[in-house]
Amino acid sequence: MARLTPENEALAGRIIARYPRPKSALIPLLHLAQEQDGYVSDDAMTHLAELVGITPAEVLGTCSFYEMFKREPVGKFLVNICTNISCVLLGADDLLAHAEQRLGVTAGETTADGTFTLEGVECIAACTEAPCLQVNYRYRCSVTADSFDGLIDDLASGQLDGEIPPHGTVARIRQVIPARSRRRRRLARARCCTSVDGHRQRRQWRHLMAVSDAAPIITARFGDPEAHTLDRYRQTGGYEGLRKALSMTPAAVAAEVKDASLLGRGGAGFPAGVKWGFCPEGVWPRYLVVNGDESEPGTYKDRMLMERDPHQLIEGVLIAAYAVGCAQAFLYVRGEMALAQERIAAALNEAYAAGLVGRNIMGTDFSVDVVLHWGAGAYIVGEETALIESLEGERGMPRLKPPFFPAAKGLYMQPTIVNNVETLSNVPWIITNGSAAYTALGAEGSRGTRMFAVSGHVKRPGVYEVEFGTTTFRDIIFAPVYGGGISGDRQLKAFIPGGASAPWFFEEHLDLPLEKTAVDKAGSMLGSGAIVVMDETTDVVRACLSLVRFFSHESCGKCTPCREGTTWLERILSRIMAGQGRASDVDLLMDISDNISPGIAWPPKQTTICPLGPSAVSPIASAVRRFPEEFAALIDAAVAARTSTPVSITVGSHG
Amino acid sequence: MADDVTTADDEIVDEAPEPVVTRKEITLTINGVEVDADKGELLIAAAERHGVYIPHFCYHPRMEPVGMCRMCIVEVDTGRGPALQPSCMLECTEGMVVDTTSDVTTKAQDGILEFLLINHPLDCPVCDKGGECPLQDQTMAYGPGESRFVESKRHNEKPIEISELVLLDRERCILCDRCTRFAKDVAGDPLIHFINRGNHTEVNTFPDEPFASYFSGNTVQICPVGALTAVPYRFKARPWDLSKAESTCQTCSVGCRVSVESSRNEVLRYQGVDIDPVNWGWLCDKGRFAFESVNAEARLGEPLMRSGADLVPVRWSDALRAAADALASTVETHGPDALAVIGGARLTNEDAYAWAKLAKGVLGTDNVDAQMGDGLPAELVLGLPAATIDEVCAPGGTVVLMGADIKEELPVLYLRLRHAAVNDGVKLIEITPASTGLSRYASLTLVHRPGEVAEAARALMGVAGPSSDFGGVDSDTLAAAQAMLDRAEGPVRVVVGRSSLAESAVFTTDATGVLHSHLDDARFLVALRRGNVRGALDMVLPRACSPGGSPSTPVGRTSPQPGQRCPPPPGSTPPGSCRPPSRVASAPWCSSVPTPSATSVTVTWPAGPSKPSTP
Structure with missing residues (x-):
């Protein structure tokens, strides 16, 4: 296909102009090329290389790293069925098999008429409504074989063309950074309002009401379908936190957040206020980067915050930027989250038009530019240094810490604060109500509330905002207002307490409070707030394979133990599952794990650059230690079968 | 020819005098021995300076470290207990305690080596790098005797031509980022790049856009495995068969240090030698691959004399006599000023001196020059x-x-x-x-x-x-x-x-x-x-100077006191x-360019190992 059209080239110029360095625009530009042609052609990459001032090989290096960019034409509808843990527990394998049969293709192929391309993909962040899929990045949840057939019929007949754009288009609303003229402001407002209203929003979520004893903080507006608009947000106290912050000194704002002991909600749980204080004195400019690349299997909270209450996030961003002294903030949203991108784009357009973002915010001399940036499918970009690399237009490969701690050497080697969406969404409330009100909630070491996604084998999967420390795992899995108990009243086998990277918990851990210190001490983590429940019928080896395959698939390939080790683990597990296990396999799995994460302990040590490698070890160590008999059963059967019937498998180092 | 020449890779022995630095800022302990280090010095470099070799693949002293291969991880205690750290990324700090031989270090390094080998084809017997391959050496020294990997390995089309000079066998690649880092950070030609992700990562070019860098040959030299090979050398020799002689590249006047490597009396490759004052181990492709001219068919291999329309091979004695006669008769008939001598720009200083002496002292002409190009006085x-x-x-x-x-x-x-x-x-x-x-x-x-x-x-x-x-x-x-x-x-x-x-x-x-x-x-x-115009000028090949004397204008070539x-x-x-x-x-x-009116005599050196080189 082709180079960019003149219109798209002009648009590309405007996108490039938003960034301090042109290469940062590369991922949005690759999306633009894909939107134009349905895939990213070699000619388009050459054109982008010219526009950005790099070589085509560099464009290809970035393009080929990200899952969403297709270098060959695909069907009009890209059907992505999630095959990760929460969906697998609820029948995703069967759904994919059905889809293959229905469409007459195997996963990864396109139908002969060029209408559908089917893919089995990793977690797409709708875990509480499993099994789920996306068609051109529009969600369909709790999909059954029948509803899948209905969806395919509707798509084929063109009934959904209004809702689902052809492959290549992700968000249909673009951020417009307006010129500072009144006329342009009005135009921007008109455009964004029309677009939002014209968007047919599907009601996907079911159990989203906050049911904590305490009043909810960040999900307070979730019941209101119009909460994402500026008017409604302001009617419900929106931007009052910013107004109050602007009346304080930046240092006082930072101190308030530090006093609130707001723990980072991305996974590591580092106090946000402390992080803000790490920027070296007198080094400018500083940047704020918002991590909205939520991809940890089982996790489903940032997407909701971005879709349902984008202004709350933006307000948090503005307050943080004010406290830290950032000239520019980048809101990095996961590539597959089309609706979140649209909602944030619309909200930013409204906020710019209302003088809440941009120059002289609320009439003060505080100015900050907030740029919506979006990814293109790479879990590893959720790691903060990889996120920064990605924002620089590079392959999302983590940097080594030390020396590249973002607060000192981050985006463009300048001081950069990277905060998670949920973390920043708490900030307006903290400023409005004060840190004392915040620390009154929760437990020692874990203040405030926290969103937890409960998925897998529970009766009421959902996302719940609960007070830290006052609720136990037993409550959130079994209480009628939360998970409601195990599906079919079966027995609990295991549960993942904090996303796929976390070591598993079992029956004896149910009474631990949802509180960082206690969970850390028990040998796992609250991580990203994703609780995945497995009942007694769960095939542990299959579940383990699902998780390890995810990490192997998402390894960036930068460091040896992760690149080679996770893949090796996955292949051994696949072999065991396929009835080709060997007696030495369990020991080998554990020894490979030990070479990735020496000692297989918690908190993990690592031979890798970033924690992705040890994350792949968590499910293996948990499963092998707790359920060795399940591995042994598969392996013994395979060994017995081989003894009676010789089979040939590839053996040897020269294969 | 000397055999023990080191080339620009890890095992470089830097021949340049050690820079005068007081290395006493930091004291740390490596394997129980207290040693000193510079502030900011990388642990791997400090250890090596003190005789402790830490195995590595991606680290290269002339490039920014990336800490990717993880081979150099060692146990380091900076006061918070021992932890595994990549020594190529870690700067020495006061009081640091390093153990490169602990059980934890050894287990981790063995594990990394095994990871690197599981997909490596182990085709050392047919690989150009075999015999000088860091991966092979590490495996020999520390590697496991048997593989525990029973799965099938990665397979790739082999080799692919990433430029006219460089071939890539991707299945041998260990993704150390040396070649791609060199292309981007050293040469400024990022025409090769990591493509794809995770276990599918590979080095490659953009389709139909070859690695057309002037410096592509360096990637072959710094590749720690045999993934990148040079077309002129591929399958030509084994490293242990090569005779090596250190020399200076003559292709231009930079004077890069090279190792001229030959086997069976044929020059097979040049490798860059790392010296601080000049080339840091790098060569340009022109310099690296110009050696092919040594054995080129078009090169004169013997004296030729014109006989009518043809050039006829003659013996050296006949050729020299004919030249001498021509010179003598010209001097006799037209006087010495009718003669001009152009010394080649690639002569050694000794050769240039001999020419100048012949021209000025024997023939008596001042019409001499060594510049075929710049013509600067x-x-x-x-x-x-x-x-x-x-x-x-x-x-x-x-x-x-x-x-x-x-x-x-x-x-x-x-x-x-x-x-x-x-x-x-x-x-x-x-x-x-x-x-x-x-x-x-x-x-x-x-x-x-x-x-x-x-x-x-x-x-x-x-x-x-x-x-x-x-x-x-x-x-x-x-x-x-x-x-x-x-x-x-x-x-x-x-x-x-x-x-x-x-x-x-x-x-x-x-x-x-x-x-x-x-x-x-x-x-x-x-x-x-x-190449050596400057040496020729030093040796007074330009006009208006007497052999062995000084230029007519008394200015020194050294810096002023x-x-x-x-x-x-x-x-x-x-x-x-x-x-x-x-x-x-x-x-x-x-006016140093000689006038064409005079008779000129050119003698071409024969091919072969006696080709003059700078000392």
């Missing part, structure tokens, strides 16, 4: 206060570039200047008629009209000249350049050469004179194109005055 080349490459590239300095496109003519000097500009904060101010390979790294590029370089130089120095528009240089750029020179800390360095051989050397000499007169304490690096200033070359003018170009054009040092 010896007084200019030798008389300017000289700067070494290191002095030009010293961190934080300001450099004026005037003349040839360095990337095209002196590629390895381009690498040094590029590094200085990108990594060491050196400001480059170019005065050029067209954009050059260095323009994108230059702080300012003053583009002048062809032939008006002297006008541009005058404008830059703020002295009046005949041109009212500064030779076509944009006045804003000019003002910025003047401001930059005013702000320069320390003396300005000037790289000077002739931008185009199609225009008179006078323009260059004139402009050089202007800069020399007006830039206080400036030092000059004269960028001559051909403190308080002593070199006499300016004739083209220069005292500060505040301005001389019209016509006077310069008539200066005696501008």
